[in-house]
Amino acid sequence: MARSPRSSTPSSSEEVLLRNKVQQGALARALSTESVALPSVEAPSLEQLEVTVPPPSPVTQDAVMERFQELRGELAERRGREVGEALAAGDEVRLDIIGLADGRIIPFSVRDDWLTEVAPRPALPGLFEELVGKRVGEAVRIPVVLPADYPAPALRGVEAQFMVEVKAAWERTLPEEESPRLLEALGSGSLEEGMESIARELAEESVEAQRLEATQRVLDEVAERTRVELPEALVEDEIRRLWGRTEGRLLARRGVPAGDQEGALQGWLEDGGQRLEAARRLRIALGLKALVEREGLKLEEADVHRFLDEVAEELGMERGEVEQALKENRAVARAAAETALHLRAVEYVMERARIHFEGVPAAEPGEG
């Protein structure tokens, strides 16, 4: 088994503070920058790499209405509520939230600064209804009996407790359904045309989702063809570090006791889906790395510049500003270069895969 050279994940002053704060326990291990032993693998074969993508679901009335209401929400007039002011149905709120059951944190139930609407959710009956009348600045406990069709079977019928902090809220006045402002945003002259416009947008997104699904399926095949026995410890290390980067960090910030943090991490480690995804992630990455080495794929400056242009645009910066930040932090620069190379490797694989979109007639050779 080869051992990778030491590498660090990007760190920040906040991360250093967190590390100093928690010297032991789950989070300390999760934030570790120690390198790990990685299995070496042979590059997977790309011969007859072929996948079929099932047809997308048709656009539904519910989906069109949901998108329409989202757009109304975006265009709503907002008034920030004062500390101590009561919430009303339809408000937008910024919440910190943790869910508990059987005295333990429910895995994947921790969110910070979550922006959402005070509106009922069928899967969480009563949670948002109970927020009506609570006040900005309050921390409240809300019991919720999870429904019989809850997506996680073991939580069906369980009385969960949610700790919710209301950090900010905005009263919203939604535009009328046929207001000129809303119709203008939809690029249409009438409600009917507006709905058509949304439906077309949803259809375009479905096509994009099909393209992504094709990539997912090709990479699933790459993962399966990558012959490697992943040590359980490596899979768990991957999950632990992901937890540290996300939920663990939030729990530590809020001062949740170390023992409870450990329990939360355990929930992630025992989650079958999390394990499957971690194994898939590792297999794909190891397979692509072997391909990069076997095929001698090079990272060109243009690849990195294209990637950094995209990053800069997301940030509202110039590429030069991003490059300056990378020069000041080699770990981040390395992460950027690794991401660009990873994307190059995925592109290399996709160029060699055959994709069948179910229900779509085959194109004539040379068409397109």
Added chain:
Amino acid sequence: MPAAVANISTRTPAGLGVALNRVGVAGSVGATAISVYEAARDISAARANPNQSTVSQAVASGLSVPRNVAATAGAVFTAHNARVYRDAHRAAQSAFRAAAPQASQRAMSAAARAAASTSVDALQQGLRTGASRPISRAATRAVETAVDTAVRNQGVLRQTMGTTARNTARAVLRNTADDVARAATRTAVRSGAGAMGRAAARFAPGVNVAVAAMDVGIAASTLANPEASTTAKVTSVITAAGSIAAATNIPVVSQVGAAVSVVSSFVGGLFG
């Protein structure tokens, strides 16, 4: 239920934490919240079903997928299992949609007509040029030309947005912190990438969160934080981009996704 927890109020005095914080009582918000957290934990423990194992064990099987599909220790990875799990995850996420506020009958009818008239045809037209043959760069481009050139050209994070949001995103990023957070979360809500982006805006306790969704959430939160350093912002966007792009994620452990020697020399040359 223990007497100690039976009478704990479900609320703390309005604004107590914020007010204390304003007068400089360090940690008071956290202290207030943690007492509510502890009450919630103790009450949930007191109400635990003795016939059920612990939460972490109980939800270890996660979604409604067979245990042999969701990985267990020593399970063999297959592409089929990965697909089954992904489908189950998508279905689960849809359960966490917010109910749409009351809409008029007119709007409902218009939405019904729009859904009926759109566009399995248009959708298939978009895919047709890339169907059933090798996806070369040219063929990929042909598909994209039909549907998503604009998406591709406008940045990786914005691939998760709807088209309406894209045009305004850059301007919004320069706005105030709350506006940025709102916009960033919305962009995930208006996902062009299906469950991945939407999951960033949905709260689904007990349901595994896709890495990309987590990273989008972190990026949104970091961009919204006026005290976040440029390095932190750059890092969060790079991470999110790595998670979203090409529908895969780079593992967290030691960034094993890249050939180390290739990257090391490159970083030295370009950024050294």
